[in-house]
Amino acid sequence: MGVAIRDLISDYKTSVDWADLRGTAAVDGNNALYQFLTTIRQPDGTPLMDREGRVTSHLSGIFFRITTFLENNIKPVFIFDGAPPEFKSETLEQRRERKAVAETAYRQAVEVGDTVSAFRHARAATRVDETIIAGTKELLGYMGIPCIDAMSEGEAQAAYMAMNGDVRYSISQDYDSLLFGAPRLVRNLTVSRKRKVRGRVITVNPEEILLSDLLDGKGITREELIEIGILVGTDFNSGVKGVGAKTALKIVKSGKFYETFEENEPEFDPAPVKEFFLNPPVSKGYSLSWSHVDREGVVSYLCGRHDFSEDRVNSVLERIGVKSGQKTLDSWF
Known part of the structure; x- marks a missing residue:
């Protein structure tokens, strides 16, 4: 959403x-x-x-x-x-x-x-x-x-x-x-x-x-942008009824973010949602590695297993191959 x-x-x-x-x-x-x-x-x-x-x-x-x-x-x-x-x-x-x-x-x-x-x-x-x-x-x-x-x-x-x-x-x-x-x-x-x-x-x-x-x-700061988002509603909360983005901006700039929730949504605590946006759990040990397109693998998977048109798939792969002139992605970047 x-x-x-x-x-x-x-x-x-x-x-x-x-x-x-x-x-x-x-x-x-x-x-x-x-x-x-x-x-x-x-x-x-x-x-x-x-x-x-x-x-x-x-x-x-x-x-x-x-x-x-x-x-x-x-x-x-x-x-x-x-x-x-x-x-x-x-x-x-x-x-x-x-x-x-x-x-x-x-x-x-x-x-x-x-x-x-x-x-x-x-x-x-x-x-x-x-x-x-x-x-x-x-x-x-x-x-x-x-x-x-x-x-x-x-x-x-x-x-x-x-x-x-x-x-x-x-x-x-x-x-x-x-x-x-x-x-x-x-x-x-x-x-x-x-x-x-x-x-x-x-x-x-x-x-x-x-x-x-x-x-x-x-x-505004990013923290205030998050507050605006929470006021209008995110994937993690429904927001305050009747508050749109422009109204939320005014509320945040006036320093009434928490006050607005206390008055309109007293059972909801926005702090955990705000903290999640500020410091979400993320993986830091990832590695990025691109490799060449496996033409046979693509054709076998799309055409052999899922009934795609082999002519169409090959024509697209050929278009990429003509652009690169080689088997690896290196020549594209």
């Missing part, structure tokens, strides 16, 4: 060319998979599947996203979520309930032939489970892309790696990355450069947000 602070950030988004994104990047893996699973579907909401009925929408998304990255000299590392903090349990339970309702609504829409509603409910019912993640990791291995299992939130791990200088920036659609301290957040790295919004297809370009620009522009 992320944190709803778009109103504060709109003035600090900058469009960037793919050429400006050269180098290493930490990808919020769960966020990327959710994108692929919700968008790569048939008109009635049915995801792409192989002949055995296994979902392959995410594999298609990952394959074409990675090849686009490599063509644009981006070396990604995928970060996957670990164990959620205890105070996220309520949010997760609410999500499970909403998805269960959406699944029922999807089946009903399919039965009556309402494809528009079916597509909407299918997206709402999307789940990223262990099978999806395991298949993604296997494909990434064949593509020579490293993966890291975060101790907790993947965005926190990605932000730490960016702050540590091991990657240039974080890639995610969610603004939580900024609360976790990501110095540079990049969004909208879609292969098609298109996105469907409220029934309309719009053109989207990569955009970046520099945390320092946001903090300086609003005259």
Whole structure:
């Protein structure tokens, strides 16, 4: 879901060319998979599947996203979520309930032939489970892309790696990355450069947000940005009813963060959530190593096991090979 602070950030988004994104990047893996699973579907909401009925929408998304990255000299590392903090349990339970309702609504829409509603409910019912993640990791291995299992939130791990200088920036659609301290957040790295919004297809370009620009522009600290996020609601709390980003900014600047919760949500203690954003559990012993694309492994996995078009997969791999002229990634960077 992320944190709803778009109103504060709109003035600090900058469009960037793919050429400006050269180098290493930490990808919020769960966020990327959710994108692929919700968008790569048939008109009635049915995801792409192989002949055995296994979902392959995410594999298609990952394959074409990675090849686009490599063509644009981006070396990604995928970060996957670990164990959620205890105070996220309520949010997760609410999500499970909403998805269960959406699944029922999807089946009903399919039965009556309402494809528009079916597509909407299918997206709402999307789940990223262990099978999806395991298949993604296997494909990434064949593509020579490293993966890291975060101790907790993947965005926190990605932000730490960016702050540590091991990657240039974080890639995610969610603004939580900024609360976790990501110095540079990049969004909208879609292969098609298109996105469907409220029934309309719009053109989207990569955009970046520099945390320092946001903090300086609003005259706040990262700790205060976290307080704003907690007031409007995060993945770990529901926020204060009726408080949006602009109101939250005024509350924080007036020094009434804790007072506001005491008056409106007396049973909620924001301190643990704030501390989690400031000092999340992260792995510090990771190593990053990219390797050559295993052409045979990719073709066998996508085409042999999941019924992708061998001609199409090979044409994409050939395109990468022509660009590099060699078998390793070294010539791309």
